[in-house]
Amino acid sequence: MDVAVLGATGDVGRQVCAQLIERRVLPTTSRLQLVGRPDGSSGRASYGLRADLVDAYDEHAPLIDVALHPDDVVADVIVLAAGRTAPARAGAVADRAALAAENHAVFAAYARSIAEHGSGHEVVVVVSNPVELGVAVVARELGRHRVIGMGAWLDTLRFRREVAVSLGVRRHRVGGFAAGQHGDDLVPLWSTVRVSGLDADERRRAVAQLRGGRSLDGFGAEIDEAKVRLGGLMVDDVAGAFDLVETWPPDLRGVSRPWLTHQSGAKTAAATANATVDLVDTVLDGRDIVVAGQVALAGEVEVAGTPLHGVLGVPVVLGPEGWSRVLLDEPEPDEARRLLATAERIDAMLRPWGLGAGAEVAR
Amino acid sequence: MDVAVLGATGDVGRQVCAQLIERRVLPTTSRLQLVGRPDGSSGRASYGLRADLVDAYDEHAPLIDVALHPDDVVADVIVLAAGRTAPARAGAVADRAALAAENHAVFAAYARSIAEHGSGHEVVVVVSNPVELGVAVVARELGRHRVIGMGAWLDTLRFRREVAVSLGVRRHRVGGFAAGQHGDDLVPLWSTVRVSGLDADERRRAVAQLRGGRSLDGFGAEIDEAKVRLGGLMVDDVAGAFDLVETWPPDLRGVSRPWLTHQSGAKTAAATANATVDLVDTVLDGRDIVVAGQVALAGEVEVAGTPLHGVLGVPVVLGPEGWSRVLLDEPEPDEARRLLATAERIDAMLRPWGLGAGAEVAR
Amino acid sequence: MDVAVLGATGDVGRQVCAQLIERRVLPTTSRLQLVGRPDGSSGRASYGLRADLVDAYDEHAPLIDVALHPDDVVADVIVLAAGRTAPARAGAVADRAALAAENHAVFAAYARSIAEHGSGHEVVVVVSNPVELGVAVVARELGRHRVIGMGAWLDTLRFRREVAVSLGVRRHRVGGFAAGQHGDDLVPLWSTVRVSGLDADERRRAVAQLRGGRSLDGFGAEIDEAKVRLGGLMVDDVAGAFDLVETWPPDLRGVSRPWLTHQSGAKTAAATANATVDLVDTVLDGRDIVVAGQVALAGEVEVAGTPLHGVLGVPVVLGPEGWSRVLLDEPEPDEARRLLATAERIDAMLRPWGLGAGAEVAR
């Protein structure tokens, strides 16, 4: 099984490549393709990255090669990490709409090349933002079951970690999913939270305490306020800003700490790469595993009586052929409201490119 | 066992931190200290890096904390990756003398703090360049057996890989060491090369063929010429430059490919971090393992009848208390000549700081 | 998260313990409980096993303790490997009914103790045979979602491997499930087979070729004939017997090779332990993963219009709280026929103990 990383020399791309090898996700008999742009600096860096990785991991590295044109991409799993990223610095505004405009062309170029020259069974993991746009573009070209966005899985891992920290356990003892749109419009599905060692009653009490009487109806406003407070603090007192986050409830921490991290100039490359490699590993490992991811829905699941269409982050079964079923029980009313509002917002973002929920994105 | 990474937010520092966790070198019950400078951007980035690492690796991360002052460094093993690095871009001149002037103060500040506030048994792995200067500075403060420079181990891993590639095997089937000074003045000790599955006669024949009749007496001139040719090529044809390297003998490839990689803008962070984490792992794992490293010698080993004094890269036994014995049999005459010349060159670099071979650097 | 292994000193129990530690399924901060019988030899061996495991794995072993009474079992996940096993030697008849009579008491004693003294959220993985009886007994005491039989997962891994071998790929590229009863009455669900890199059409053609026009209606007779032929061969020519198996189709190989292995006196401890540790790891790792296992059904899934009741091996989603959904699409008609016949046969075996499908086994 071979993997191609589009945008391999970017911060996240490099981490994805290193972790794929470090974790032995790719056996030595497989191939890792580093895909860059043909211009001077990206091309040079791609060859340099190849040399650095081989140097570091010769004992257990797969075959590594470089491709500088979309038509040359050949792999079973493709990580789409190409395109521009939001700047990582204090005060920078992450304008997902502007990113969308720039990255749409990148998504479209790669998707068309894979559709034309590919094997017909590649699975694509979209990392670049806006991840929902990437999924929509690729789904139209390759069929909707062969593409999944990494954002909801990263949000899910963060949500689980924050719940785990509040309960004093490690993350793997906490289940549950964050759905919706990657970023501020994520939907923490509190009703799906499971905690190893707690039965249903104990869990309900624990969750109620963690939520502190808040519903998701006020979550958007909480996020906005959090950013204002953190933005003010972080210029002079970054330690204080991180400390302030610790005083908040888990779902709010799960959104605001990554935002603060990104603003701190540290980026979130390790966590993003980790969630991505998780999904690649799932596709390669032959088992069917329940993850969350942005996928193009076609009405196969309903929320509050409304069938969902268009791209949305939801829990799905992911396996070697891509995602198959959606595993979403009817959520709580406040979750349903936020999920439907988010779906509408994503639809509004996608419509200008003819990729709205009404369009024929799905096969 | 706890580890501190000085300069954690730099390119190499970040990779070192990620690999320490990724490879499970640090158990969940230990502590990883990210050490930055107290100024705004480095401090912010340190907190951000901490958040990113915890986010990525919650399941098996050690306790991670941040320190922004040398006096707060507390650890069993300390990775010295702080200070300035040579710029990674085409045409940049890596002036190790200028680096030395800037990094000496960094080395001295940390070494003094560790000597004053430390436990008295820290082991320091020097990553920053000039690695020989870092070793000399730290050895004077902490005693010479508690500090080792990573450069000779990285050079050794590269040398082994190039020999392995030429023989069509994986790196772990090749033994042998690169000694001397990290960078252009390394000394590939061909007489120490061992190849799994070859007996002494077969090995001698194989090595003779790989060397193609060249002695180390012309190695310096070969490196200079290689840089000129690659520098000309890489602006327009980086693939061609990397291809050209492939046509050279193993020892020359081992020096020139990393130089080219660095010039390509890709840096060599993965390989540098890998060699560093190898050494940290060796110190933590309780076994005594033979590695190469820059250490401060005190005449315990002779080359061509001359006892070696001062800092030099040589094969040593490394264990939990630092390095103990030097394991260097009498090398071939051309190796001895290059090794002694290199020792002299290092001595000349260290003398202005009062750290020459005659000085009392060692305990 | 703590794990107890009931029957720890048996062949499979020992392997389960070793693999749990070897694979780092249990962190050093958790506890592994070795549970034996209080009589002299089992008790002695339990303490001896503890010493041997600590000796072997001190660096990364969890806390290991010994319990010699069912009431002392304390764990989050319990591996039920206690009881008698079928003799491993040529010509031995594996009489599952006789085993049932002997092991029912063992199952019942442990299940009652766990129900009385446990935390109320243990998950039990049944390894001992008849696995369906173990599941039924435990389900009645603890609730049906907290117990899963390992047999169908082992059969599934074998089925996948045989398909993989026939296609010339590694097992993790093949999906699909074996269901039904562990042993000769397994049901290879050819309709669920998936192969990485093959689209639906290619897969259908590949499966048709592997099956060679055979339906499952003749599968029982094929197994009977296989045993007769192998039984005759193996006394004089075991290599020939194993070679003969290689000439058969994948589903028949998947049943007959383990039978031959067991008869050869080698037992199948490594494979059994591997499948068991897989399930334990799944429960501990926090993710929901699709596996096959024997579970107590309550009509939540239909086959050929018949709701399934009672214990049966089927694909389910397994997570920290036990199994949740059954993921079984309508199988092909021959699969449905064999599955329903098997369900009936299991029901007939369980009825004498008042554990038939009509009984109230499930919560």
Added chain:
Amino acid sequence: MDVAVLGATGDVGRQVCAQLIERRVLPTTSRLQLVGRPDGSSGRASYGLRADLVDAYDEHAPLIDVALHPDDVVADVIVLAAGRTAPARAGAVADRAALAAENHAVFAAYARSIAEHGSGHEVVVVVSNPVELGVAVVARELGRHRVIGMGAWLDTLRFRREVAVSLGVRRHRVGGFAAGQHGDDLVPLWSTVRVSGLDADERRRAVAQLRGGRSLDGFGAEIDEAKVRLGGLMVDDVAGAFDLVETWPPDLRGVSRPWLTHQSGAKTAAATANATVDLVDTVLDGRDIVVAGQVALAGEVEVAGTPLHGVLGVPVVLGPEGWSRVLLDEPEPDEARRLLATAERIDAMLRPWGLGAGAEVAR
């Protein structure tokens, strides 16, 4: 790199095979050869073991094959675990002399076959007892640097663990070696003990406290007395016997707990296999690592002014070509006395086979 396990279907052999695969010591592209005897039951079991291992580990298993004749052994590293073992049960007397008589023929047959048909660069790890006899026999055929006995490494790991337990740390924080003869005549080299985080003075104080004023001159008598006391207790109160061991000093625990474990009927297969796989991994991994092992000495090291000749467990550097240097500083006087007495005892055991220290065993 390929590995052959002679005696693969024995208790230790099976564990060695499982751990070699489980720990990924053997990549999927290498070969593991299971070597048995051609008689019916061992042959049958070898084929059965092969099937079981492939079943368990298909995803990452190397190529596994079976050989039933010494002449067919082909590998880079050979684990000699064939021959008879001392019975594991209470009261059984482990008569190493009787074992010697039976296993000498096994050792000799394999050694001659490897010398005649081998590649000339195999490295042999001797596991079967008496390990010193195995080393002597193989050294005479293959040259002394290509064979190492596992006993001193197992004794070393146990010694380190007991010291670690007494100090409240994990084993990998403790260095130091047990030398001499495997079994009751081991020599715990207290002068070589190192503890991470303790400087020389702290370590000396800690060791003095652990030893409690005892010298090695009384160690033999302590062992004899320990066996008598444990032998009396274990029939009725095995837990009490294991508890009693806990009250003894580390070096005595290191000998008596394994003896008790073996007597308990649990055998010590996991620990023995672990130490063996450690050595195999060291030979395969390309690095030179300091271990302890039984090797055939030729006067290259002196103890108390006496050059050592003949087989003895000592610390050596082990690498891809076998062992090279002995790393033994002058031990304390009581260590030297016990070491020399042990060397004499081994010599007396080997002399009847013409393998005494005066014989020409070494190349």
